[in-house]
Amino acid sequence: MVRVSCIILVSLFFLGAAPLQVQAGPDMSRYTPVLIEEFDRPLSRFDGTTGIWRDYPRRQKYIGNGPPSLYVNPTMTRQDGSPLGLDPFKVEGGKLHIAAAPIPAADLHDVQALLRQAGYKEKAVQTVRYYTGSLSTFSSWSQTYGYFEMRAKLPEGKGHWSAFWLVPSVNGWPPEIDIFEVLGRENGSKGRGSPDNRVHLRVHFDEIAADGSHAPELTLFNPFEIVEGAPQPAIRRERDRGPRFTFAKTVDVEAAFERQIFDEFNTYALSWTPDEIVWWFGSSSNDLREIYRAPTPRDVTGPMAVIFNNQIGGKWAGAPDPDKDAHTFASTFVIDYVKIYAQSPETKIETDEAIIFGSNADEHLAGSAASQAFHPKGGFDILSGGGGADRFVIAGDSGSKVITDFTTDDVLVLTGWTFNTSADALSRLEQVGPDLWLIDEQEPHAPQTLIFRDLNRADMTAANFDFRPRG
Structure with missing residues (x-):
C-alpha cells in the first residue's frame, strides 16, 4: 500500500480550493470488521493472556491527565493485600456503564x-479524590487506518471528561486522534444552568515524520477547512523538543442536529485513511453525517489502539462541585456498542501455487482448493485458504492477521512468538462472538493478534x- 502524506506545507496552493463536498456517510465497502463489541456478555478483560479490554491505562498509570481522579480496576489491592474493591465497570442490559464517584473515606488511606508505592508525588497523592475507569485495546489489538464507531450516552455534570480516542500502541505521544472529547460542562465558565452539548474533535501530531525526519519550519494547513477562500492553519x-500541531473543531450538537448528548444515545465515528481523517455524527449508524475532515498528518501512520474513558477533573474539565456530587455522579458513561474495522488490503493475490509468499504490504492472500502453505510477512493481512489442508506460517512481530476459513485440517505454524507450545496457544484463545482470537501481548510493542473467522x-x-524457531 502506498501511503501518501496529505499535510500541506504551502498555503498559496490552496487559496483557490473548492469547498469540501461532504459525504452522506462512510463508505464501509473499504473496511473489514475486526471487533463488534455489543456488551451482550460479561466484560472481556485482558488477564495477561486472553481478553479484549485492558482496564488500566498505558504504562500502568493510575492517573491520566492529572488528579483528582484515579483509574481503578479489580486487581488493585490494599496494604494488607486484600482487594481494594473499587470497580467502575458494569455490563447490564446489553450496555457497558463506566461510573465515577468520590473515593469512600474508608478507602482513601489505602489508595494514597x-x-x-507506585512513585507518585505527594501533591498528586493528596489531590486524588475520585475514581473512574478506562478501557483500551493496548494488549489485544492495534491497527494503522480503519473505521471506529461508538454509540453512547455521555455523563453530564461539571468535572466529567469522557472520551473515545486513538493513541499509539507503543510508548510515545503525540500522535493522538480524538474521535470525541466531551466535558460535562464547559468548565462552568459560561454560568449556564445546564450542561452544553459540545463535542470536541482533534488530531494532535508532530512535524516529525514516521522516519524521524523533520519538516521545514512552515505552517501546516487543513485544505478541507476553507474559510473565506483560504485553508485554515x-x-x-x-514545547521543548519542537512544535506540536493540532487540527481541531468543536461542534455544537444541539445547534447542528437538535440532539442532546447527555439525554440521548448518539453515534460517534471516525474513518482514518492514508489521505484523510473524517469525523461522523448521527443518531444511529444509518444516518451518520460528516462533521469534520482533516488531512492525515505524516506521523499519524503507525499502529494505534482504541481507548475510551471518563476522567474526572483536570485543568480542562474543571473540578466537580462537592455540593452537587449526588447529581454529578448519578450520571454514567453508557456505551451501547463499540465497532472496529480495519482498512481492507488494496492488494489481493489469488493463486493455486503450493507456496504463497506475501510482502510487507497489507495484502489479501487467497488460495485454491488444494493444500497450500501461506507465508505472509509484515502488515495487516487477510488469509483465505480456499480448501485442502493448509499451513499458515506466521512470524512474531509481523503484524495481525485475519484467517477467513481455518478448518480442523489446517495448521498454524508460529515462529518467534512469545510462547512456544500448543498448550500455551490453546490457553490464549478467546472467543469473540463468532470469531476466535489468539492474542500475543508484546508491550511496549504493538500486540499481535490472529483472528479466525467463524471458528469455535x-x-x-x-x-x-506447530512451532518453529525463527530463521
Whole structure:
C-alpha cells in the first residue's frame, strides 16, 4: 500500500480550493470488521493472556491527565493485600456503564498508600479524590487506518471528561486522534444552568515524520477547512523538543442536529485513511453525517489502539462541585456498542501455487482448493485458504492477521512468538462472538493478534499448532 502524506506545507496552493463536498456517510465497502463489541456478555478483560479490554491505562498509570481522579480496576489491592474493591465497570442490559464517584473515606488511606508505592508525588497523592475507569485495546489489538464507531450516552455534570480516542500502541505521544472529547460542562465558565452539548474533535501530531525526519519550519494547513477562500492553519503549540500541531473543531450538537448528548444515545465515528481523517455524527449508524475532515498528518501512520474513558477533573474539565456530587455522579458513561474495522488490503493475490509468499504490504492472500502453505510477512493481512489442508506460517512481530476459513485440517505454524507450545496457544484463545482470537501481548510493542473467522474454541486442538524457531 502506498501511503501518501496529505499535510500541506504551502498555503498559496490552496487559496483557490473548492469547498469540501461532504459525504452522506462512510463508505464501509473499504473496511473489514475486526471487533463488534455489543456488551451482550460479561466484560472481556485482558488477564495477561486472553481478553479484549485492558482496564488500566498505558504504562500502568493510575492517573491520566492529572488528579483528582484515579483509574481503578479489580486487581488493585490494599496494604494488607486484600482487594481494594473499587470497580467502575458494569455490563447490564446489553450496555457497558463506566461510573465515577468520590473515593469512600474508608478507602482513601489505602489508595494514597498505593499511589505512594507506585512513585507518585505527594501533591498528586493528596489531590486524588475520585475514581473512574478506562478501557483500551493496548494488549489485544492495534491497527494503522480503519473505521471506529461508538454509540453512547455521555455523563453530564461539571468535572466529567469522557472520551473515545486513538493513541499509539507503543510508548510515545503525540500522535493522538480524538474521535470525541466531551466535558460535562464547559468548565462552568459560561454560568449556564445546564450542561452544553459540545463535542470536541482533534488530531494532535508532530512535524516529525514516521522516519524521524523533520519538516521545514512552515505552517501546516487543513485544505478541507476553507474559510473565506483560504485553508485554515493547524493550532501550533511550542514545547521543548519542537512544535506540536493540532487540527481541531468543536461542534455544537444541539445547534447542528437538535440532539442532546447527555439525554440521548448518539453515534460517534471516525474513518482514518492514508489521505484523510473524517469525523461522523448521527443518531444511529444509518444516518451518520460528516462533521469534520482533516488531512492525515505524516506521523499519524503507525499502529494505534482504541481507548475510551471518563476522567474526572483536570485543568480542562474543571473540578466537580462537592455540593452537587449526588447529581454529578448519578450520571454514567453508557456505551451501547463499540465497532472496529480495519482498512481492507488494496492488494489481493489469488493463486493455486503450493507456496504463497506475501510482502510487507497489507495484502489479501487467497488460495485454491488444494493444500497450500501461506507465508505472509509484515502488515495487516487477510488469509483465505480456499480448501485442502493448509499451513499458515506466521512470524512474531509481523503484524495481525485475519484467517477467513481455518478448518480442523489446517495448521498454524508460529515462529518467534512469545510462547512456544500448543498448550500455551490453546490457553490464549478467546472467543469473540463468532470469531476466535489468539492474542500475543508484546508491550511496549504493538500486540499481535490472529483472528479466525467463524471458528469455535472447541474446534482447535494441539494438532492445529506447530512451532518453529525463527530463521
